Amino acid sequence: MALLPSFLIISLFSVAHAHYGLVGVNYGRVANNLPSPKQVVNLLKSQGINRTKIFDTDKNVLTALANSGINVIVCLPNELLSSVASDQSFSDNWVLTNIKEYFPATNIEAVAVGNEVFVDPSNTTPYLVSAMRNIHSSLVKYKLDQSIKVSSPIALSALANSYPPSSGSFKPDLIEQVIKPMLDLLRKTSSYLMVNVYPFFAYAANADKISLDYALFRDNAGNVDPGSGLRYNSLLDAQIDAVYSAMSAVGFNGVQLMVTETGWPSAGDVNEVGASQSNAAAYNGGLVKRVLTGKGTPLRPRDPLNVYLFALFNENQKPGPTSERNYGLFYPNEAKVYDVPFVAGKKRKSPLKGNRGHAPVPVPAVADEGEKWCVSNGEAGMEKLQAALDYACGEGGADCSPIQPGATCFNPESLEAHASYAFNSYYQKNARRVGTCFFGGAAHVVTQPPRYGKCDFPTKY
Structure with missing residues (x-):
């Protein structure tokens, strides 16, 4: 998750014939006090959560998820992008060892190639699309490409402009280098663009201009986009449509979006406006209710939203401000930080x-x-x-x-x-x-x- 005040969006990949949006949870493990993977799987099942996303391909986690009925998105870490991009045999071996070894007992549905690569201080952006192509080729080699998608989560900071939504645009220096070839690959492979969206960052940086009710899915007067005439009653919807507008501006209307991270912290530093348990409960509870209606955004009303909440647990070893350690729905002892129903x-x-x-x-x-x-x-x-x-x-x-x-x-x-x-x-x-x-x-x-x-x-x- 980017620490930058990012403004991103995304509707969601809609499985054929699905009438509802889908809700999953990110299972981060930057902590030294979390329950075992087996206990975590039982927790997910007890809450009716059947989709999760992890940030690696940890053997213990993937083994625990086997035959659980829980779909999982796995991640190829940024530090491997260069090796995967430059060597198809390296990519083949990684897929063989980290994907084929566990599938289909563990229902891996997608590989996230890198995470927020555009803001990676190691400058791994030049390797991204080649790495995605090679991972897809490896999935084809092992006949896994019809079951497992390839994508890469981007941060909202990839946008040069996000307001109003109809004016959404990507940063010019990214368009030819990576955005267009990446979207072209996603379109050709019938995949979707993964986006990490945090309305909290936008609200915290502009609390004097953005209504808290607008950010938390509460009743509000809404905002009308002067360019499209569409009315928005939630900040997340506006951000999502800004991304759709940005993709449209570069000629990719058909690629769908998946929100691979979104959430609200239950605690924060003094300067982190809006970080509180009640606001976190309102955001995540309102989001789940919103997603499970099956309704899309004002710009894409027929595309249900698919989102992955961040995160399952408070993670005590995450660096940065206090908020970074307080996005969890659960404490490490599995007690709820606040209640969010995952059923509809x-x-x-x-x-x-x-x-x-x-x-x-x-x-x-x-x-x-x-x-x-x-x-x-x-x-x-x-x-x-x-x-x-x-x-x-x-x-x-x-x-x-x-x-x-x-x-x-x-x-x-x-x-x-x-x-x-x-x-x-x-x-x-x-x-x-x-x-x-x-x-x-x-x-x-x-x-x-x-x-x-x-x-x-x-x-x-």
């Missing part, structure tokens, strides 16, 4: 009475192969099963008519049986895409046909 959904009619909770939005991704079924996890607990069943039969669009009273699959009249039928209906309708049989840990995939009474479970719809 409304109360829907399901065949059994019970608590009507909010079920996690599954994550469509790459299709599974072979005959497989999705069934309920009996260890998930009644409340989680009921909430997931409500989602599947409601917003999920599963065919739950066979488990209504008097229908063919109503018996046995049990929550576990009914949930299994609904989960499988959702899973099969979504072509068995990875992530569509998870429901926050309430479901899992099996390779033997499930049987509940005389009810048959379809393998396609």
